[in-house]
Amino acid sequence: MIKKLLVAIDGSAHSIKAVEYAAEIAVACKAELMILTVLKPLQVPKLSKELRKYAELESIEGPDYEAIRLLSSDLLDHAAKIARKKGIEHAETRVETGPVARTIVDVANRKKADIIVIGSRGLGNIEATLRGGVSHRVELLAKCPVLTVK
Template sequence: MFNKILCAVDGSEHSMRAVEKAAALALKFEGELIFLTVAKAVKMNEGLRRFMEVEHVSGQDAQYVLDSFSQEVLNEAKEIAKKVGVENIKTEVKVGPPARSIVEFADKNKVDAIVMGSRGHGDLESLLLGSVSHKVASLSKVTCVTVR
């Protein structure tokens, strides 16, 4: 039924609960489990550029921090899934609008289900614009499981 499961993670408490549910599904159906984290692209405005100059932060340093955080989140998710017994695990990092990036990845990779937390790190933004999980459920053509 669920041969390929996509689990979107951002390191939040809800997303780590989603990791546990996705791992349980992957184990039950002996499916492939893909962990995806999406970093929002940051627009470089004058204030941010000046801050980076004053603090001597290069674009490469900022990218390194982003990559390190993404890998840390994915490694934690992978370890949780391995402890449960899931063997077929892949990880992926994308940059862009989270909901659209998740749905596009799911379509391109022909996943059977998307599992994600009901709330992520962008809680204030969620209140103003609607949650990423709600947008994914609205846009996706596959089963979506939202974990609280």
């Protein structure tokens, strides 16, 4: 039985879709939902295209660590609103720093998540194997089931 779901987001369209799936599953199973975003150490100069657009829309300036944490908090708030629209009363939100895939799996283990839901960037199996996408690494490292949403 699924009692706790962890959904990892990065601001991409696939990760937002993963929030929708995770929220629907959590509502159906009457499970807890945790929404996680992970900042890589020294990520400051390397904002994703999606986060850079969001920062511009929200008038968040300056590529410093605090701006990125603020942006991550806004992203988590947005994801929590999506979850509420799907019927979630409360979702725990977290910003962590570290190697992305390992940090997602570590948080899932510490919080005893029954399943991890993560968005895919749409990489094919061969390319994912060669490049080692985050969702692929999470699937390899996780001790619980992983749902990858396209």
